[in-house]
Amino acid sequence: MKTGEGMTLVATLPVFMNSLLGKGVHVVTVNDYLAKRDAEWMGNIYKFLGLSVGVIVHDLDDEERREAYGADVTYGTNNEFGFDYLRDNMKFRLEDCVQRSHYYAIVDEVDSILIDEARTPLIISGPSEESTDKYYRVDRIIPRLQKGEEIKKGGGEPSVLTGDYVMDEKHRTITVTEPGWEKIEKLLGIGNVTDPENWGWKHHVETGIKAHNLYLRDREYVVKPKEDNRHQLEVVIVDEFTGRMMPGRRWSDGLHQAVEAKEGVRIERENQTLATITFQNYFRMYKKLAGMTGTAETEAAEFDKTYKLEVLVIPTNRTLIRHEFADIVYRTEREKFNAAVEEIRELHKKGQPVLVGTISIEKSERLSAMLQKAGKIPHVVLNAKFHEKEAVIVAQAGRKNSVTVATNMAGRGTDILLGGNPEFMTKEFCLKERLAEMIQSDEPVFGFDDPHFVYFQHLDHSYRVPRGKWEEVFGKFKSQTDAEHDDVVRLGGLHILGTERHEARRIDNQLRGRAGRQGAPGSSRFYLSLEDDLLRIFAGERLSGIMQRLGMEEGVPIESRLITRRIEAAQRAVEAQNFEARKHLLEYDDVMNKQREAIYGLRRQLLEGLDQRDYLLSIADGITDAMLDTYCEKTVHPGEWGLSALTNDVLGQFGIDLRAAGIEGKQLNREELRAELVRLVHQKHEEKEKLVGAEALRWHERMIMLQVVDNQWKDHLLGMDHLKEGIGLRGYGQKDPLVEYKKESFTMFQDLMDRIENETVRYLWQMQVVSAAEAAALEQRLAGESEEPEETAAAPVQPAARRGRGSQMDDFVRDIERKKKKELAELQFSGGGDAVAVQTVHRGEKIGRNEPCPCGSGKKYKKCCGAGA
Numbered sequence: 126m127k128t129g130e131g132m133t134l135v136a137t138l139p140v141f142m143n144s145l146l147g148k149g150v151h152v153v154t155v156n157d158y159l160a161k162r163d164a165e166w167m168g169n170i171y172k173f174l175g176l177s178v179g180v181i182v183h184d185l186d187d188e189e190r191r192e193a194y195g196a197d198v199t200y201g202t203n204n205e206f207g208f209d210y211l212r213d214n215m216k217f218r219l220e221d222c223v224q225r226s227h228y229y230a231i232v233d234e235v236d237s238i239l240i241d242e243a244r245t246p247l248i249i250s251g252p253s254e255e256s257t258d259k260y261y262r263v264d265r266i267i268p269r270l271q272k273g274e275e276i277k278k279g280g281g282e283p284s285v286l287t288g289d290y291v292m293d294e295k296h297r298t299i300t301v302t303e304p305g306w307e308k309i310e311k312l313l314g315i316g317n318v319t320d321p322e323n324w325g326w327k328h329h330v331e332t333g334i335k336a337h338n339l340y341l342r343d344r345e346y347v348v349k350p351k352e353d354n355r356h357q358l359e360v361v362i363v364d365e366f367t368g369r370m371m372p373g374r375r376w377s378d379g380l381h382q383a384v385e386a387k388e389g390v391r392i393e394r395e396n397q398t399l400a401t402i403t404f405q406n407y408f409r410m411y412k413k414l415a416g417m418t419g420t421a422e423t424e425a426a427e428f429d430k431t432y433k434l435e436v437l438v439i440p441t442n443r444t445l446i447r448h449e450f451a452d453i454v455y456r457t458e459r460e461k462f463n464a465a466v467e468e469i470r471e472l473h474k475k476g477q478p479v480l481v482g483t484i485s486i487e488k489s490e491r492l493s494a495m496l497q498k499a500g501k502i503p504h505v506v507l508n509a510k511f512h513e514k515e516a517v518i519v520a521q522a523g524r525k526n527s528v529t530v531a532t533n534m535a536g537r538g539t540d541i542l543l544g545g546n547p548e549f550m551t552k553e554f555c556l557k558e559r560l561a562e563m564i565q566s567d568e569p570v571f572g573f574d575d576p577h578f579v580y581f582q583h584l585d586h587s588y589r590v591p592r593g594k595w596e597e598v599f600g601k602f603k604s605q606t607d608a609e610h611d612d613v614v615r616l617g618g619l620h621i622l623g624t625e626r627h628e629a630r631r632i633d634n635q636l637r638g639r640a641g642r643q644g645a646p647g648s649s650r651f652y653l654s655l656e657d658d659l660l661r662i663f664a665g666e667r668l669s670g671i672m673q674r675l676g677m678e679e680g681v682p683i684e685s686r687l688i689t690r691r692i693e694a695a696q697r698a699v700e701a702q703n704f705e706a707r708k709h710l711l712e713y714d715d716v717m718n719k720q721r722e723a724i725y726g727l728r729r730q731l732l733e734g735l736d737q738r739d740y741l742l743s744i745a746d747g748i749t750d751a752m753l754d755t756y757c758e759k760t761v762h763p764g765e766w767g768l769s770a771l772t773n774d775v776l777g778q779f780g781i782d783l784r785a786a787g788i789e790g791k792q793l794n795r796e797e798l799r800a801e802l803v804r805l806v807h808q809k810h811e812e813k814e815k816l817v818g819a820e821a822l823r824w825h826e827r828m829i830m831l832q833v834v835d836n837q838w839k840d841h842l843l844g845m846d847h848l849k850e851g852i853g854l855r856g857y858g859q860k861d862p863l864v865e866y867k868k869e870s871f872t873m874f875q876d877l878m879d880r881i882e883n884e885t886v887r888y889l890w891q892m893q894v895v896s897a898a899e900a901a902a903l904e905q906r907l908a909g910e911s912e913e914p915e916e917t918a919a920a921p922v923q924p925a926a927r928r929g930r931g932s933q934m935d936d937f938v939r940d941i942e943r944k945k946k947k948e949l950a951e952l953q954f955s956g957g958g959d960a961v962a963v964q965t966v967h968r969g970e971k972i973g974r975n976e977p978c979p980c981g982s983g984k985k986y987k988k989c990c991g992a993g994a
Contacts, residue, residue, distance in 0.1 A: 130642075137170050150229050154201070160181065177197045178200070191222075195225070203404060232408070272290060272338070313330075381393070405432070424700075480636075482531060484625045489532055504529065520540065543610050544608070551599045622649075626653060720841075752774050829889060838877070
């Protein structure tokens, strides 16, 4: 459906129908503001129909998230849903998980979420131990490297690379030349960069060159003071499609650290991946998936191929009468902006509202300065630096004489009403005159129909105004906007002025779609130059030739449908390239997805309390058989068996001394030896079960298995990252990198499962059960050592079955839970769209630094759970 045709309201029909099964419906939006707004607006409908509504935003704790997911209809952003899924698969208790099943989802602005943002996977990571010094050392040498170029030769001869490195802007890659590597080796004082011990330096250098050349300030990122420390600066990513800042999000693979080094801000430690998933594989988990947008038609093939979604175009309610002028192209960017400013001046003088679209913060601020200089044309600027005011600014872009300069996000999801939006004007007036009362976070808001008050959202806070006062103020603004509406219609409606074409046609169409809604008049025009990135990189040579044939002169624009078609061809080429990038990402993640499903499935079984006794004993039997196959092969004479090595291996794996048990391998045949080993292994397990109780042992087993699975999965993800990074080189050996990746990743996954089984058995069989008196003495000793720094976290709530008897297991499991809690508190989030990082919010009374820690460890708070405070 076209923008402004009522998608938000229409979505209530399929949402209600699919909610009747009680499995929960997820409505996915592009930002927190829209999630809150839509839940509030549509909440009255759902309440009338007997449904409950929940909202997932970034600042909720687990309890609040669980309540929101338990509602019949849950609104939230794509990032929040994806990160909650990953976090749930890192929990140690089923009751700590927040999401229900993935039954039905309807995605608002589906092209933005499932296409644009699908190029980057969601990644949850934790800090690694690697030093940040390498980034500073590399950053110091990069300015001393010379940027070269690729000289193409005819006749099939290979290209020649000059300088120390060559940059390919089209594919956003860099290539370091042979002389360049020699120079880098001398500057860093290292040996041959191809030696395994120097591979890390190679990666740091390539990432640093990218940071200096392909990632520019006020375009890909901004540098701003931290929210919690205004004296310290941080690098904040700007989403390339929406223009919004993404606080709390970081580029992976060391890129963010390289940018921090370039900007001279404090470098955060590089992170290690703990969990990851692509949007494609996350949304394909839903049994039923649907979406809505005004600009999906150009991506119909990808929707069908990736998500099995059919694109259906709904005609507009009223005939679209927006006039779309042909593009105007200038030679230089300076000429283009001068011409754009002149048109803005003329339209402003006439009174017609203008919405100006730019592709970056830098361009929007440059244009703003030019408007100030050119007669101080009054205007408002909307970019990532002011994203929290986005809806307020865009809502008034249709007022008479208004000029709004915005990055191409242009307030998706916010109605631009010709003459102005009286509702937003009423909100601003009530806030300014202090007629609005802020509502506490625990008070109900969404779907709350109160005859005495009107409720609304503003900058992440909820407010209410007495209904009588609201209606009085609203009536005054409504009469004012109605009069302005008629004037604006006579002037031709809202005019959209684009200062540059985006690499995706959909983004341009979204900008155009801000005007001409519901049959209202409007117009649009794009001002371009040969210096624009899209034209320069993807259509430069051919377009330049056309310009010369058309006799282009300085200050004289070219307006031609031929030029417009050539630009659209360039956009289609970029869209095809981006589709290949997303397809490439998905092909590799599909391999990982099978492994992810297996590991997460195992974790879920453990969390649900699967009685794993028989499973563990079968694993132990399998390990025993593997030992016999190694040291006592059937085809080898018993006199040549490696009995000494077998004895040591059994002692190391199971803690069973075969000599002390009186097992002499030479006196037994292979079957008898196996039977004795299996008997001893099962016997040791049964003895522990009798001592601590079956219920307690099952709990211990689950906790230890979860810890082993998580640790081994984390190491596996790191290995997979390294495999993916180098697999492309297999192409030089005439091998398909994807086929090789599938083969090697399968082998790695088999090794992973073997390690999980071996580590689990080793931990469980080696654990020594001690008496209650010994356990109490151990607790006292630990309390006495509480001044020593240790891992921090809360002690588990222990089942009654094991309170009568302490064990070394208890201490080990407590340590596991402390580490897990600390790990969850330090998680960092990257990838995807514009929602901020998900953080656990801790509530309760403030605890003194020297008071005993409430987790029950016996240590002071500053040495335990408060160590990171």
